[in-house]
Amino acid sequence: PPRGSLAGKHILVTSGPTHEPIDPVRYLANRSSGAQGTAIGAALRDLGARVTFVTGPASVPPPEGVEVIRVETAEEMRVAVEHALPVDAAVMAAAVADWKVKNASASKIKKDGCGRMPVLEFSENPDILAWLSRLSLGRPKLVVGFAAETDDVIAHATEKRLRKGCDWILANDVRPGTEIMGGTENAVTLISDQGVESWPRMAKDEVAARLAARISLALEGR
Numbered sequence: 001p002p003r004g005s006l007a008g009k010h011i012l013v014t015s016g017p018t019h020e021p022i023d024p025v026r027y028l029a030n031r032s033s034g035a036q037g038t039a040i041g042a043a044l045r046d047l048g049a050r051v052t053f054v055t056g057p058a059s060v061p062p063p064e065g066v067e068v069i070r071v072e073t074a075e076e077m078r079v080a081v082e083h084a085l086p087v088d089a090a091v092m093a094a095a096v097a098d099w100k101v102k103n104a105s106a107s108k109i110k111k112d113g114c115g116r117m118p119v120l121e122f123s124e125n126p127d128i129l130a131w132l133s134r135l136s137l138g139r140p141k142l143v144v145g146f147a148a149e150t151d152d153v154i155a156h157a158t159e160k161r162l163r164k165g166c167d168w169i170l171a172n173d174v175r176p177g178t179e180i181m182g183g184t185e186n187a188v189t190l191i192s193d194q195g196v197e198s199w200p201r202m203a204k205d206e207v208a209a210r211l212a213a214r215i216s217l218a219l220e221g222r
């Protein structure tokens with residue numbers, strides 16, 4: 001598509017991991033680098049979209065020329081997403097922590113000197129993708145989710161698309177040895193109501209450009 005094909009469109013991208021505090025100096029995190037989400041933000045910008053980029057503490061810098069909203073936890077990410085609405089499309093590439101620490105401590109947890117270990121309790125974080133996909137008022141025209149899986153990638157991702165109510169899922173295989181998480185390449189399968197389409201392994205920048213082009217076509221109603 002031509003460079004300006006997303007001009008006038010507002011697109012939300014979530015990216016990076018979330019950090020869930022244990023105490024003021026410790027947190028739970030995951031291995032997401034934010035590389036794929038950052039590439040998607042840049043590719044949408046390059047097609048002329050106005051991009052709101054909500055990012056957790058990623059290890060790569062956010063794209064230039066977009067509105068960057070930095071958050072730390074899943075709950076903060078959900079609030080930032082809500083504030084970014086209305087949008088024409090949303091690409092939820094963040095690796096949101098499934099759980100937060102329910103009994104996070106306001107002060108640094110100390111060793112008790114008797115060898116007793118702290119016990120962490122968890123509670124579920126909001127599922128931002130599912131929440132956004134099921135909004136009755138102000139749902140984006142197109143909601144794209146990711147599914148990082150280690151086995152039965154397509155079956156799990158197909159089930160996830162239906163369960164969460166998003167329009168497209170980009171599924172990827174993040175088994176150890178694929179060097180996808182934290183790497184520069186990705187191999188994704190696009191799952192929609194039109195079926196299943198596996199893309200060859202390519203640079204994350206190219207995945208992003210291809211996805212941006214598809215989004216541009218979808219928002220034109222083709």
Ligand code: C5P
Binds near residue numbers: 014074125148160
């Ligand atoms: O269920 P799972 O975490 O594998 O789903 C992945 C997709 O859901 C990604 O698009 C991710 O950004 C989104 N997600 C979310 N909020 C959560 C968990 C996942 O938006 N709490």
